[in-house]
Amino acid sequence: WWCLVVVVGGGGGGGGYRKALEGANAYQCDTCRARVAATRTIQVHGLAPVLVVHLKRFSAQGSWRRKLDTPVDFPIDNLDLTDFSLYHTSTDAGREERCLYDLQAVSNHFGSTGGGHYTAFAKNADDGLWYKFDDSHTSLVPDPSTVVTPAAYVLIYVRRGLDIKI
Numbered sequence: 001w002w003c004l005v006v007v008v009g010g011g012g013g014g015g016g017y018r019k020a021l022e023g024a025n026a027y028q029c030d031t032c033r034a035r036v037a038a039t040r041t042i043q044v045h046g047l048a049p050v051l052v053v054h055l056k057r058f059s060a061q062g063s064w065r066r067k068l069d070t071p072v073d074f075p076i077d078n079l080d081l082t083d084f085s086l087y088h089t090s091t092d093a094g095r096e097e098r099c100l101y102d103l104q105a106v107s108n109h110f111g112s113t114g115g116g117h118y119t120a121f122a123k124n125a126d127d128g129l130w131y132k133f134d135d136s137h138t139s140l141v142p143d144p145s146t147v148v149t150p151a152a153y154v155l156i157y158v159r160r161g162l163d164i165k166i
Contacts, residue, residue, distance in 0.1 A: 047085050047099050049162050053155040058113055065113045069150045076103045076144055079157055101157035104166045108151040121147040125165035 019040045021027045027038035057068050079101040105122040120133045121141060130141035141147060158164050 044084055045086050047081055047159065049159045049164055050166075051079075051081075051101055051157040051159070053157065055153055055155070057109060057153050067109075067112045067116075071150045072148075072152060074103070074148060074152065074155055076147065078102070100160040102160055103147070103155060104158050105156040106147050106149075106152050107154040108149060109153040110151050118153075119151075122166075 020037070021040055022037040026035040027040075028035050053074075055072055059066050059068055080098055081101065082099045085099050103123070104125075105120060108119045108121070110117045110119070121130055122133065123130050123144075130144050130147055132139050132141050156166065158166060
């Protein structure tokens with residue numbers, strides 16, 4: 001299992017997660033022991049067929065705890081993680097194969113740190129439609145864009161092109 005925290009929307013494109021190492025955090029050369037500016041890059045060897053994203057929705061500072069309702073605009077289709085994969089394949093035509101994921105389910109939390117209520121949205125693998133699950137009530141979601149809410153807590157993506165039904 002991997003736990004990789006990535007700040008979404010931070011600059012730089014491609015090549016995985018990059019962080020400048022400078023100042024007090026500068027890299028120390030093993031040979032001469034001098035501190036030099038460098039860039040740390042994090043990439044994963046391969047990407048899993050199912051990606052579970054846990055959004056940090058609770059904050060704690062000392063004894064103070066609170067629920068975070070910060071909106072996160074996550075993609076329903078075409079989550080492209082190609083740049084985070086160290087090894088991704090090329091097609092026979094010499095084109096790079098993208099590591100694309102499509103959202104299959106969302107777990108939501110409503111309430112506070114003291115208590116709350118969970119609901120879920122899930123895409124039916126047979127009919128391709130989205131449904132909302134709220135205790136014993138299930139309903140069709142006519143507009144898939146409505147599954148993106150500030151209550152989203154856990155996102156489940158499946159890699160495109162694999163025959164996986166959730």
